[in-house]
Amino acid sequence: MMKLNYLSGYPSALIERIQALLDQDQLGIWLKQKYPSRHDIQTDKALYQYVSDIKQQYLKNSSALSKVAYDNQQHPMKGTLGTNTFVARVQGGKLKSKNEIHIASLFREAPEAFLRMIVIHELSHLKEKDHNKAFYKLCCHMEPDYHQLEFDLRVWLTWRDFSERERS
Template sequence: MSKLSSATGIDASIQKYIGSYPATVVGQVRSLVANDKLTDFLLQRHPVPHTIYNDHELREYAIGLKNQHIKKSSPLSKVIYDSKIHVVHNALGLHSYVSRKQGSKLKAKNELRVSAVFKQSSEALLNMIVVHELAHLKEKEHNKAFYRLCLHMLPDYHQLEFEMRLMLIQLEQGGSIYD
């Protein structure tokens, strides 16, 4: 890859994941990437990958968080890692709500799907994704109430969301930080 196309790829990744952040922040991240220091920064913040490897463990983890923070919300029928979720389309996880009529009863299912790219992340970043999807049990839209609930469950939610975006840039530019 030529230097020009490499720089264009870096800029595209940065624009896609943090383009709406202040120019000073974008410049700092661009410098980290250009100087091959993004991995070092992320490893300082997230030195150890989580150990939640399969769907069963992810389900137990998500239900534990749900029971700790939003007990009275609807139950989860399914929690899985999903390799079909494409982070480029701004989906890192999905929460789906399906209701169907069965006889005279209305049945509802809540499913939580986490992008498989988070199988190789720190627990803090996985936690942020799960908290985000759990918040959708109570708030369907990304509004003020939604983000208040995220902050209630995870006080450093916004910082972790930013670091998750940096991890996605790293994945596009050079692979997992834990290789």
């Protein structure tokens, strides 16, 4: 029996249901029915445009993004699916600031709903730096199903890890 690392903290009934689906080799089928297709946002340029469109829709007055890119260094087992960095530098007599968002490369093969969820998470950090009530309220404003998508993403990561172990 595989330890379901991504699902720790969830109620035991949910974890048992996911474990049962894994044991019956049905988890991938369930995920495929719920999220049938991958997205076509494969390049950093396309990702930048995708993130900019969402930002424009919900966070027009927030800081500009200087870079959005897929990142091979982001890894879910290390606790990072995406990062939002803010750098402020003094250049001459002016204060220059940059916001960058990096998304784990594994989202290239994920369903679009999961990419959207992680993008919304990172965009929310433009307004709220901490994972507090206001942060999650903003996430849910931009994506009403945010919490369900976060759970389903964790299930997808669990299935992905299980599938990789089975292949090796």
